[in-house]
Amino acid sequence: MNYLLTEQHKKIRFMEFTTQLLYPHDQALLAIMIFVIMLGMGASLVPDDFRAVIRKPRGVFIGFLSQFGLMPLIAFSLATVLNFPPAFAIALILIGSLPGGTTSNMFTYFARGSVALSISMTTASTIMALFMMPILLKVYTGGFTAQISASMQATGTEADFVIPTMNIISSLILVLVPVAMGMFLRQKSPDWAKTAEDTAGFVGILVILYLLLTAFIRHGHLFLQTPIGVYVGAIGLGLAGFFFGYWFSRLLGVYPLFQRAISLETGIQNGPVSFAIILLSFSEPVQSQMIWLAILYSTFIVITSSVITLRYRKNGKKDWDIYKNTAIHNRLFGAEYVTHYPKGFLPKRLLSDPSQGTQPSQKRY
Secondary structure, three states: OOHHHHHHHHHHHHOOOOOOOOOOHHHHHHHHHHHHHHHHHHHHOHHHHHHHHOEEEEEEEHHHHHHHHHHHHHHHHHHHHOOHHHHHHHHHHHHHHHOOOOOHHHHHOOOOHHHHHHHHHHHHHHHHHHHHHHHHHHHHHHHHHHHHHHHHHHHHOOOOOOOOOHHHHHHHHHHHHHHHHHHHHHHHHHHHHHHHHHHHHHHHHHHHHHHHHHHHHOOOHHHOOOOHHHHHHHHHHHHHHHHHHHHHHHOOOOOHHHHHHHHHHHHHHHHHHHHHHHHHHOOOOOHHHHHHHHHHHHHHHHHHHHHHHHHHHHHHHHHHHHHHHHHHHHHHHHOOOOOOOOOOOHHHHHHHHHHHHHOOOOOOO
């Protein structure tokens, strides 16, 4: 086993990035993509989304623990177990420490989850990332930066490799500018804001496909040269986030539709922000390796999210209908109204599920 890991380590270390993975026009296209996506994210937000975080912080707090507690730890664990070289490990941990993205809001909608909670989590995590990412990167990447420093010194370079914390913070602040612009657009012109919101996700997928296509044409050998462990890490990070986000929130007793929202928000990280941070904060040859991992993650997370969303949508139909029916009854007849269903109508998983709530109309047992 150790021999296999060592061979994989060597194979990754000597992946040939003989030229830059991204050319200047690719970087310009990425910059436009990041701007459009973050503008669309801002266009989807209204001041009430921020007030909702304050009014009902429990779901957001659980999401915060999943986002900044579980995901960085999962990323670090995967990088360690799979014996990633330093640049790939730092990239995986960076992605694991990112805030959620607007794509998760779209998947949450189709998964019959709470879009309001998803948007609130996206909003809160984007702001909190300014403080949490530098801390998490310092905690989890120390051993990997030391390895890079040792490699540099072995080649005669005296400088130590350090995580460019201030550059990362500046990058996060920079990507928040179009978010603020989107919110302003939403206030002044809701129709244009809706257009920006609908365009954002589509543009992101198009650019990722473009990057994959051009990477295949220019650096086709990378797909074959990339060891299976790197694919496992890129795919496994999102899948582990979905799994642990779901069961962690279920353990803490939130509604099923909130479980689905927290699960998707945990697993789907803001890929475009990772591109911005890597391009603005790191240089070659580390930059190309980190970008490559970010491209792989961003590609596979769309596929895995689609599969998970279809699964959630199918499994959540009953509890979603019951939840909406209960909400309508409470709104019409008051919070104390108890909704009666025919005997045997409710499945056992809803009868015994503590996440059905504490209001009389939501108690099933």
